[in-house]
Amino acid sequence: MTGAxxxxxxxxxxxxxxxxxxxxxxVLDDPGDLVAARVVAGSxxxxxxxxxxxxxxxxVVHLAARPAPTSGTPFEVFAENTRATFTVLECxxxxxxxxxxxxxxxxxxxxxxxxxxSPPAYLPVDEALPSPVEDPYGLSKQADELTAAMMAxxxxxxxxxxxxxxxxxxxxRLAAHARTLTEDPARGVRELWSYLDVRDAALVALSALGxxxxxxxxxxxxxxSTLVPVPTAExxxxxxxxxxxxxxxxxxxxxxxxxxxxxxxxxAAQYPFEDGSGPAAG
Numbered sequence: 001m002t003g004a005x006x007x008x009x010x011x012x013x014x015x016x017x018x019x020x021x022x023x024x025x026x027v028l029d030d031p032g033d034l035v036a037a038r039v040v041a042g043s044x045x046x047x048x049x050x051x052x053x054x055x056x057x058x059x060v061v062h063l064a065a066r067p068a069p070t071s072g073t074p075f076e077v078f079a080e081n082t083r084a085t086f087t088v089l090e091c092x093x094x095x096x097x098x099x100x101x102x103x104x105x106x107x108x109x110x111x112x113x114x115x116x117x118s119p120p121a122y123l124p125v126d127e128a129l130p131s132p133v134e135d136p137y138g139l140s141k142q143a144d145e146l147t148a149a150m151m152a153x154x155x156x157x158x159x160x161x162x163x164x165x166x167x168x169x170x171x172x173r174l175a176a177h178a179r180t181l182t183e184d185p186a187r188g189v190r191e192l193w194s195y196l197d198v199r200d201a202a203l204v205a206l207s208a209l210g211x212x213x214x215x216x217x218x219x220x221x222x223x224x225s226t227l228v229p230v231p232t233a234e235x236x237x238x239x240x241x242x243x244x245x246x247x248x249x250x251x252x253x254x255x256x257x258x259x260x261x262x263x264x265x266x267x268a269a270q271y272p273f274e275d276g277s278g279p280a281a282g
Contacts, residue, residue, distance in 0.1 A: 002026045002044040002053075002088060002231065003063030004034055008167060012061060019206075026053040026064070028270065030060045044084035050091045059209050060100040062088045069113050069137040081140035083276035085147050093155025102148060104161040104218065106256075108141035110134065110191045122244045123236065125258040127163070127218045145218050150215035160208040160264070163220040165256065166191055169198035176275055178227045185228050191240045192255045193226035197271035207265040218262035223269045225252040 003009045004025030010123055016023045017035045025036035026044060033258070039220065042049030044064040064084055066077045085102060105117035107113065109125060110133030141163075150249050168174025173269050181188040196204075204221050211217065226232060232249040249255055261267035 001036075001063065002084070003065065003103070004036060004039075005029075006063055006067075007198055008116040008164070008201045008205070009063050010034070011198045012205050014204055015199075015202040022092075024053050024055075024057055025068055026050070027224070045080060045085050045087050047091055050087050051095070053096065054091055054095045058097060060088060060097055060103040061205050061209070062100065063205075064088075065103065065140075066137070068107075069135040071137070074136040078136040078140045078143075080217070081137070082143045082147070085144040087156075089147060089151040089157065089159065093151055093157045094145075095189045098155075098157055098214070099120070099209050099212055100148075100151075100159045101205050102144060102159060102161050104145055104163045105138070105141045106163050106165045106191060106194065106220070106222075107135075107138040108133070108145065108163055110138050111192075113138060114190075117190060117242050119240050119279050120192075122246055123192075123240070124246070124249065124255040124257040125220070127220060129262060136244050144180055145216075148218075149216040151194060152214060156214045158214055159216045160211055160214050161216070161218045162204055162208060162261075163218065164201060164204075165194040165196050165220075165222045167196050167198050167201050170272075178273060181227050182229060185230060185235060186239060188226075188228060192224040193228045193232075193235065194254050194256050195227050195273065196221055196223055196269065197273065199271045200269045203270065204261070204265075204267060207267065208261075211265055217260070217264055219267070220256055220258055221261050221269075222254050222256040222258055223272055224254060224258075225272060227273060228252070 022037040024038040040053040110131040113135040
């Protein structure tokens with residue numbers, strides 16, 4: 001697993017350990033506290049390091065990335081993200097690994113970091129949504145998804161690219177984000193007030209590894225309800241009044257279509273955020 005010292009990476013390692021599944025962790029620098037059978041220090045973009053980390057493994061979870069367009073120069077964000085994904089999947093395929101999960105992002109649809117926000121073409125958003133991406137991070141995730149498709153053809157490698165939304169957990173990050181959006185829901189429009197608990201993010205990675213059909217898939221995941229204690233219909237009326245809504249969104253239902261993940265590996269979020277401010281969607 002690459003990016004093993006990150007928020008989702010640590011949650012995946014904990015989940016694997018709880019199920020007695022041995023993991024090799026690939027990190028830039030070993031923090032010394034990873035719950036892994038083996039730790040390899042180095043870059044996910046270095047084929048020599050990656051080949052070493054792949055020794056004896058039968059599946060890959062690739063999470064390493066610069067996580068936002070502000071996480072470096074545009075050149076660093078795009079080049080390092082795409083190089084790492086290409087390197088990890090190419091080396092995995094060449095080593096005979098046949099199952100991989102990679103972290104794509106809700107940002108691949110171009111909405112979160114556009115300089116001038118363009119409302120989505122329709123709601124709920126799905127994997128086919130036209131993307132007006134204009135930032136290096138979103139573009140890198142689009143490129144990663146194309147790389148996954150090529151690696152499936154090239155190596156018969158099953159790759160599930162997961163478009164994660166805002167991820168937080170029992171730490172203060174998720175609660176703080178919920179307070180911010182509740183105080184000013186306009187700040188959540190670009191991400192459609194979506195989120196996922198980090199424990200669900202880890203379950204997604206492990207569940208998606210069960211897919212083994214030699215194809216590439218892109219799926220979106222999110223908790224079923226928004227982080228804002230306001231009915232979704234009211235949020236859309238206020239902030240996205242002209243966007244067509246293709247199906248009912250009752251209660252606080254998140255306007256993100258997760259049905260592809262549900263069909264592919266049975267995705268269903270287990271850890272809704274509850275702050276007492278209102279009922280979550282079913």
